[in-house]
Amino acid sequence: MAQLPALKQGEKLPYVRKEEIIYYGKRYRIHNNYLTFGPGFLYSSLRNTSQKNLGIDFQFHIRWQHFQGGLMMSGEAFNSNNHIGAHIGYGYRKESKKKNLAAFIGPSYHNGVLTVIDSLKNVQPSYYSGFGVYGSLQAVIKLSYDFGLGGELFSDISARQSIFGLRMIAFFSSAYTGPKKTVNPNVRLESTQ
Numbered sequence: 001m002a003q004l005p006a007l008k009q010g011e012k013l014p015y016v017r018k019e020e021i022i023y024y025g026k027r028y029r030i031h032n033n034y035l036t037f038g039p040g041f042l043y044s045s046l047r048n049t050s051q052k053n054l055g056i057d058f059q060f061h062i063r064w065q066h067f068q069g070g071l072m073m074s075g076e077a078f079n080s081n082n083h084i085g086a087h088i089g090y091g092y093r094k095e096s097k098k099k100n101l102a103a104f105i106g107p108s109y110h111n112g113v114l115t116v117i118d119s120l121k122n123v124q125p126s127y128y129s130g131f132g133v134y135g136s137l138q139a140v141i142k143l144s145y146d147f148g149l150g151g152e153l154f155s156d157i158s159a160r161q162s163i164f165g166l167r168m169i170a171f172f173s174s175a176y177t178g179p180k181k182t183v184n185p186n187v188r189l190e191s192t193q
Contacts, residue, residue: 015063023097025180028145032175033060042074042165052078055167066093068104083112085156087134100140108134108156132158146173
């Protein structure tokens with residue numbers, strides 16, 4: 001079976017959905033989706049102290065275009081949440097055998113609660129919600145072609161508040177398709193680097 005031609009400097013091959021690479025005797029899909037999640041810290045303009053946060057994002061593609069959808073929870077502790085946000089985004093992804101770099105931006109929705117002390121010294125909850133703009137930058141070092149660890153800088157800015165944070169993330173890709181012995185005519189190249 002014929003293989004796809006190797007890439008030349010500056011050349012971009014046409015999109016082939018099932019295009020693969022062989023890496024250390026295993027086949028991996030070039031065009032793949034991935035999941036990231038992990039803990040971190042953030043600063044919110046509504047609060048006096050930094051908050052702990054947990055986030056999960058699913059990054060997927062439609063042909064050459066990359067998208068992200070995710071959720072984030074934050075609070076004074078990992079088990080005490082006072083803010084929940086959801087976002088979708090459009091982005092850029094650069095993947096190699098050893099690293100994955102990505103950037104996304106898009107709309108977000110959030111809701112949360114603040115503790116307010118009234119004039120009688122009573123503690124009252126103050127609920128808020130709204131729309132904003134979410135952006136993130138991801139850098140992952142791969143421990144294998146489809147698993148890695150890294151960091152993510154993120155921000156969620158709205159009329160009500162501004163959030164800036166850093167999260168450690170685990171990277172899980174859907175790239176693995178099987179051992180090398182299975183034949184696929186869409187293999188671009190074989191590499192051991």
